[in-house]
Amino acid sequence: MSRFDTVVVVDWSGGNDRGAAPKKDAIWACVARGGSAAAPVYLRNRQVAEDWLHKVFESELSAGRRVLAAFDFPFGYPEGFAAALTGSADPLLLWDWFEARIEDAPKANNRFDLAGEINRQFEGRGPFWFNGLPRDIDGLPRTKSDYHNPFPDRRQAEMRAKGAFTCWQMAGAGAVGSQIFMGLPVLARLRRAFAGQLAVWPFESLEREIALVEVWPSLTVSASPEGVIKDAHQVEMLARGISALTPELLDEMLSVNAPEEGWILGLGHEARLTSLPDAGPELQPPPLRNDCFALPAGVDWTPVDEALALLQERLRPVVSREAVSLMQAGGRVLADDMSALRANPPHPNTAVDGWGFDGSDLGAGPQRLITVDGRSAAGCPYGGVVPKGSAVRVLTGADLPQGVNTVVLDEDVAAGDREIAFHGPLKRGANTRRAGEDVAQGALALAAGRVLTPADLALAAAVGHGKLPVFAQLRVAVISTGDELVEAGADAGPGQIYDANRPMLLQMAERCGYVGVDMGRVADDRSALRETLNQAARTADVILTSGGASAGDEDHVSALLRESGALQEWRIALKPGRPLALGVWDGVPVFGLPGNPVAALVCALVFARPAMGILSGAGWTAPQGYDLPAAFSKRKKPGRREYLRARVRAGRVEVFASEGSGRISGLSWAEGLVEIGDDAQEIRPGDVVRYIPFGSFGL
Structure with a gap:
């Protein structure tokens, strides 16, 4: 049974070096395992790609992983061609034949000349056509009009693959002829480098560590999302799809008989490949263990700093990539x-409009330089060489032409007929930017x-x-609990209050960049709350509840977490918000916040917010506080840390008139919090206090 740990899909190119910036119609590759793919890799030319493949194969072999490497060009030609060229129908001898004759450099290769040479072996009327060079090549026609092919026009695979192109076309839209010429030599060298460890399908048995197979991404992946390079998208989707196949289905796809022409993996199984999830299952981290919130033995009251340190130590990302x-x-x-x-910038360029020249030995006093015809502008560089003693017109952002290392500003130049004059000295490199001086x-x-x-x-x-590897957005489920709650705007009966916590916590999650999942209100009914927690655990990465976090008869959040064996009641030395129920429900962390809105928000900002930073992959971020003079008086007893609703006016920190935790208007009034330490303190106007604006929490 064919089991492969790693899938590598490569979209090949027969053309020249495509430059440093990712482009379409270039070489793209993607590595996937178990249905999850890394970001596609841009490989600017075949030399870079070959080196990259060597490193990937060596790394995977060292890790003990089997590799299926798929390339998007034919591994063989129509029946009869290999024997006509090499005297044998063995397609792997044809690989070696091409490897011995192809000359390849990043900016030039001999593929069209070799195609003409092959055609001349058939009295100039061989199978290849479409000369893509401006010069004529003996034996290689520019079109099919003067063309005679002694071999079948297509392999059996191309005849079954709707829309596939013939392997004899060397240039033009959809041509794969050049890809084969420039790809087979690379595969031949890889086969030699990993001799005894590598096999080629369908020509050899795949009972080795590395298997090379042929694919055609357009067989199952046609379009790409807007703004995404199609080649990059195709290798990612195909790598995910193949890596998600069961060994049984992969074996079925590999079971073909094409010993000379080769075959396209997945041909005849398109429906089964395309029925796989387009993005494939994401690699998911394991769930948190139930003891991640456990307090050290003997700890009862927990100081704020110790509680934060425990969270920072115990938590890790829970989102996929x-x-x-x-x-x-x-x-x-x-x-x-x-x-x-x-x-960045990619090339040396000019920072100003002016004139460029070689300023290596520019002296003081009046200077005169001869001007050359043409100019260098952004996107339209000057193609020639500027001789020493001459200058060329340059515009801001333009590449510096060869021979130019200094620019004089327009304002400092008198320009005449084929001559400019200006005063020196001018430092070499003036008014220019170096390549890579930024990055x-x-x-x-x-x-x-x-x-x-x-x-x-x-x-x-x-x-x-053009594409970035990111963590999936953290999904934050929010649940409000309590018989007394009704939806805002509804009719409220005796003893009922409006649910203020849910809209507040959902908006907090979204302002922090997470996805809020509204689980609604749950009455004081343990079975209903259990079902809501089950639903939240299936749809979210972290759960915030408010209310029911203490130890009373109707505190069902803490009761359910206790029943599940996952409750950790943290009695935080904190005002407001002393009780904090922490636990793990079906692998998903739960923060049981107090029911009072002021305490709920303070606990969410102080504890849940930095914890969610770790869970989201962003890491722990302590809020930035500022030392400012107080505009209030306050006497505080030792033992608990306090957070007061506050704002800054005229450079001084003022606090809300009442410390009552039921005064929701104080949250709206405030623009941040004043943090007062655990020890006894007496604060007078003008004393320095620590002020934390809500913006430091991401709000």
């Missing part, structure tokens, strides 16, 4: 370090765990990224 286009990445958490695929190629541009800002997206785009 995915790759999204740059345009959808704002506000998401970066899952991996992001290195620059391209330097060098390969340098770390953004660190994992960062919540991506608009500026981050600009940087990612500038250094060549």
Whole structure:
């Protein structure tokens, strides 16, 4: 049975180096395991791709993983061609034949000349057509008009694959002829480098650590999301799909008989491949254990700092990872370090409008330089070389032409007929920007765990990224409990109050960049609450409840968590909000907040907010506080930390008139919190206090 741990899908290219910035019609690759794929990798030329494949194969072999590597070009030609060229029908001898004759460099190769040479072996009327070069090539026609093919036009696989192109076409839309010429030599070298460990399907038995197979991504993946390069999307989707196949289904797809021509993996099984989830199952972290909130033995009252340290130590990310286009990445958490695929700026360029020249030995006093014809503008660089003693017109942002390392501003120049004059001295490199002076190629541009800002997206785009690996958004379920609650705006009977906590906590979650999941209100009914918790655990990554977190008869949140063996009642030395019920329900962490809205928000901001940062992949972030003079008086007893609703006016911190935790208007009035330490304190006007604006919590 064919079991592979890792799937690598490669979209190949027969063309020249495509540059540092990711582009379409280039080489793209993607690695997937178990239906979850890493972000697609852009490989600018075949030399880079071959080196990358070597490293991937070596890494996977070292880790003891079997690899299925899939390439999107034919592994063989129509029947009879291999024998005509090599004297044998063995297609792998044809691989070696091409490897011995292809000359390949990043900017040039001999594929069209070799196609003409092959055609001349058949009296100039061989199978290949479409010369893609401006010069004529003996034996290689530009079109099919003067064309005679002694072999079948298509393999059996192409005749069954609707829309597939013939392997004889060397250039033009949809051509795969050049891909084969430039791909088979690379595969031949890989086969030699990993001899005894690598097998080629369907020509050899796959009882080795590495299997090379042929694919055609368009067989099952046709379109791509807006703003996403199609080649990158296709390799990701196909890698996910193949890696999610059961060994039995993969064996069925591999069971073909095409010993000379080769075959396309999945051909004839399109419906079964496309029925797989488009994105594939995401790699999910294991659930939290029920003891992640357990307090050390003998601990009863928990100081705030100890409680925060325990949360920081015990929690870890609970969200999956995915790759999204740059345009959808704002506000998401970066899952991996992001290195620059391209330097910024990519080339030396001018910072001003002016004249560029070689300023290596420019002296003082009047200077005169001859001007050359043409100019260098952004996007339209000057293609020639500027001789020493000459100058060329340059516009802001333009690449510096060869021979130019210094620019003089327009305002400092007198321009005449084919001559400019200005005063020196001018420092070499003046008014220019060095390539990579902002970010060098390969340098770390953004660190994992960062919540991506608009500026981050600009940087990612500038250094060549069109797609970013991010964590899935944390889903925060919010539940309000209590018989006394009714929906805001509804008729309230005797003893009933409106549910203020749910809209507050949902909005807090969304303002922090998470997805709020409204689970509604639950009466003081243990079975109803159990079912709501079950639903929340199925749809969310973390659960916030309010009310029922203490130890009274109607405190059903703590009671259910106790029944499940997952309750940890943290009696925090905190005002407001002393009781905090923490637990894990069916693998999902639960924060049982007090029912009082003021205490609920304070506990959510102080404890749940930084904890959710870890759960979301962003890491622990302590709120930024500021030392400011007080505009109030306060005497505080030792033993508990206190948080007062506060705001800043005229550079001083004022607090809400009442400390009553039932005064919801104080939350609306406030713009932050004053944090007063655990010890006894007496604060007088003018004393320095720590003020934490709500913005430091992400609100």
